[in-house]
Amino acid sequence: MSGPKPVAIVTGASSGIGEATARLLAADGYRVVLAARRLERLEALQQAIAAAGGEALAVRTDVGHPADVQALVERTLAAYGQVDVLFNNAGFGRTKWLDELDPEKDILPQIQVNLSGTILTTRAVLPHMIARRRGHIINMSSLGGLMATPTYSVYAATKYGLRGFSDALRREVGVFGIKVSVVYPGGVSGDFASHTGMQRKSQLSTPRALVLTPQQVAQAVRGLVRRPRRSLVLPWVYRLVVLFSELFPSLNDWVQEQIFTRPERGMK
Numbered sequence: 001m002s003g004p005k006p007v008a009i010v011t012g013a014s015s016g017i018g019e020a021t022a023r024l025l026a027a028d029g030y031r032v033v034l035a036a037r038r039l040e041r042l043e044a045l046q047q048a049i050a051a052a053g054g055e056a057l058a059v060r061t062d063v064g065h066p067a068d069v070q071a072l073v074e075r076t077l078a079a080y081g082q083v084d085v086l087f088n089n090a091g092f093g094r095t096k097w098l099d100e101l102d103p104e105k106d107i108l109p110q111i112q113v114n115l116s117g118t119i120l121t122t123r124a125v126l127p128h129m130i131a132r133r134r135g136h137i138i139n140m141s142s143l144g145g146l147m148a149t150p151t152y153s154v155y156a157a158t159k160y161g162l163r164g165f166s167d168a169l170r171r172e173v174g175v176f177g178i179k180v181s182v183v184y185p186g187g188v189s190g191d192f193a194s195h196t197g198m199q200r201k202s203q204l205s206t207p208r209a210l211v212l213t214p215q216q217v218a219q220a221v222r223g224l225v226r227r228p229r230r231s232l233v234l235p236w237v238y239r240l241v242v243l244f245s246e247l248f249p250s251l252n253d254w255v256q257e258q259i260f261t262r263p264e265r266g267m268k
């Protein structure tokens with residue numbers, strides 16, 4: 001690499017996919033800005049990256065707060081002078097029946113973090129990327145952003161929303177040389193499940209062979225950074241599941257009721 005080292009902002013870098021991606025990008029020579037609410041975890045990661053010969057900056061950020069997001073971008077530009085990659089990864093899911101989701105604790109915060117947080121962070125870096133005529137924005141959606149399952153109604157709304165946002169944005173900013181990608185992973189091991197509030201009655205879960213590790217998703221994001229693409233579905237086989245759900249919507253409704261809603265609701 002010639003010239004100053006490129007810069008990547010990673011939101012949700014304090015654990016899981018964000019942390020793993022930050023480590024890989026730092027190893028690839030990126031100066032990485034680590035954003036999330038748990039500053040002590042970000043600082044520990046910053047030190048680990050520095051110990052491995054990389055460079056990182058920890059910035060405590062709640063992406064649900066517009067002032068925090070603005071400050072994140074300002075601190076990045078003050079420290080490093082540029083943003084090459086923005087990985088909008090911060091997010092969480094509360095997966096219960098809609099009537100059990102609390103508006104203040106579950107519904108509005110999911111929208112605020114997963115959807116508004118991504119939109120506002122993107123908007124904050126955009127003037128800089130447009131002025132430079134380059135940049136890459138990677139948005140973390142989910143398989144739940146392509147195929148909605150029961151108890152994921154609000155989560156799916158945010159992740160489907162990211163698809164629409166990303167597609168429109170790509171068509172707005174491509175003329176400035178800015179790339180926009182969306183990542184759609186299925187189930188990933190780690191802390192995510194512990195925040196969902198999910199209490200399953202049945203033993204339903206993603207088949208183990210299809211559960212990804214944060215490291216696997218991070219490797220895929222690293223691949224996207226190296227070679228930008230419109231979207232990535234992980235693992236690949238889920239593209240067939242999504243295709244099935246789009247081709248046969250009534251059958252898909254029926255299957256989901258039989259394998260999910262009825263057992264979970266204790267119905268025959």
Ligand SMILES: NC(=O)c1ccc[n+]([C@@H]2O[C@H](COP(=O)([O-])OP(=O)(O)OC[C@H]3O[C@@H](n4cnc5c(N)ncnc54)[C@H](OP(=O)(O)O)[C@@H]3O)[C@@H](O)[C@H]2O)c1
Nearest residue numbers: 012014015016017036037038062063090091142187188192
């Ligand atoms: N795990 C899965 O099965 C799965 C599947 C598909 C997509 N995804 C998506 O992948 C992304 C990362 O999830 P993960 O699996 O790595 O889970 P995770 O380990 O729980 O990571 C979530 C990250 O988001 C951050 N975050 C949450 N609220 C935030 C806020 N208000 N402001 C800033 N950061 C916030 C958390 O940091 P703090 O708590 O420190 O703020 C944490 O770093 C999410 O967008 C998730 O929807 C996950």
